[in-house]
Amino acid sequence: MPTDRLSTTLSALADPTRRAILARLARGEASVKELAEPFAMSLPAVSKHLKVLQRAGLISQGRAAQWRPCRLEGAPLRDLAAWLENYRRFWDQSLDRLDAYLKKLQQGDPNGSRN
Amino acid sequence: MPTDRLSTTLSALADPTRRAILARLARGEASVKELAEPFAMSLPAVSKHLKVLQRAGLISQGRAAQWRPCRLEGAPLRDLAAWLENYRRFWDQSLDRLDAYLKKLQQGDPNGSRN
Numbered sequence: 703m704p705t706d707r708l709s710t711t712l713s714a715l716a717d718p719t720r721r722a723i724l725a726r727l728a729r730g731e732a733s734v735k736e737l738a739e740p741f742a743m744s745l746p747a748v749s750k751h752l753k754v755l756q757r758a759g760l761i762s763q764g765r766a767a768q769w770r771p772c773r774l775e776g777a778p779l780r781d782l783a784a785w786l787e788n789y790r791r792f793w794d795q796s797l798d799r800l801d802a803y804l805k806k807l808q809q810g811d812p813n814g815s816r817n
Numbered sequence: 818m819p820t821d822r823l824s825t826t827l828s829a830l831a832d833p834t835r836r837a838i839l840a841r842l843a844r845g846e847a848s849v850k851e852l853a854e855p856f857a858m859s860l861p862a863v864s865k866h867l868k869v870l871q872r873a874g875l876i877s878q879g880r881a882a883q884w885r886p887c888r889l890e891g892a893p894l895r896d897l898a899a900w901l902e903n904y905r906r907f908w909d910q911s912l913d914r915l916d917a918y919l920k921k922l923q924q925g926d927p928n929g930s931r932n
Binding site for chain 2: 706708709710712713715716717718721724725728774775776777779780782783785786788789790792793
């Protein structure tokens with residue numbers, strides 16, 4: 703089981719159903735019942751996913767007695783984005799290389815077309 | 818076990834040792850032995866982590882017979898960053914709110930200082 707915060711975030715996100723739940727909550731708050739609807743899942747199964755997301759701080763749940771809406775919390779995603787920034791040059795570089803390669807191809811084009 | 822690509826990436830990253838290995842490889846290629854050195858781990862234990870990273874496409878290993886250097890591969894990180902972009906407004910908004918709050922505090926400052 704991961705214990706550091708970033709591992710907990712990544713582990714919570716490493717599931718397509720949980721990412722689908724976040725995608726739904728990105729459109730606005732929703733009750734557990736509303737979140738369960740698009741999935742062929744029982745309420746307890748969805749609740750289990752919600753607990754994982756909640757423990758990771760990715761969602762919070764309102765205290766209104768009847769309708770306890772879930773909402774997305776951005777802070778763990780911000781921290782993940784900050785960590786990813788350290789590696790940006792590894793994909794920007796690939797784009798640079800692709801760009802250089804495409805330019806080379808264009809220059810070597812026998813028709814000399816440059817559109 | 819996760820089956821989709823993004824889940825595989827997230828799952829591989831959800832471990833502090835594996836992220837430390839990536840951080841080391843961000844500084845340049847390294848052999849398995851070199852990667853194992855900073856950790857109090859056996860070579861087989863490190864190899865297991867490397868396999869997880871390799872399966873996720875986050876690293877590749879050279880074919881040179883003696884010294885098979887590992888290198889970081891940016892593509893899965895780029896895809897993760899692209900997915901995260903969908904949620905940027907959830908932390909940029911928080912920053913906006915913090916900014917508004919700080920401005921309010923400044924305006925209410927009894928000394929009227931604005932530095």
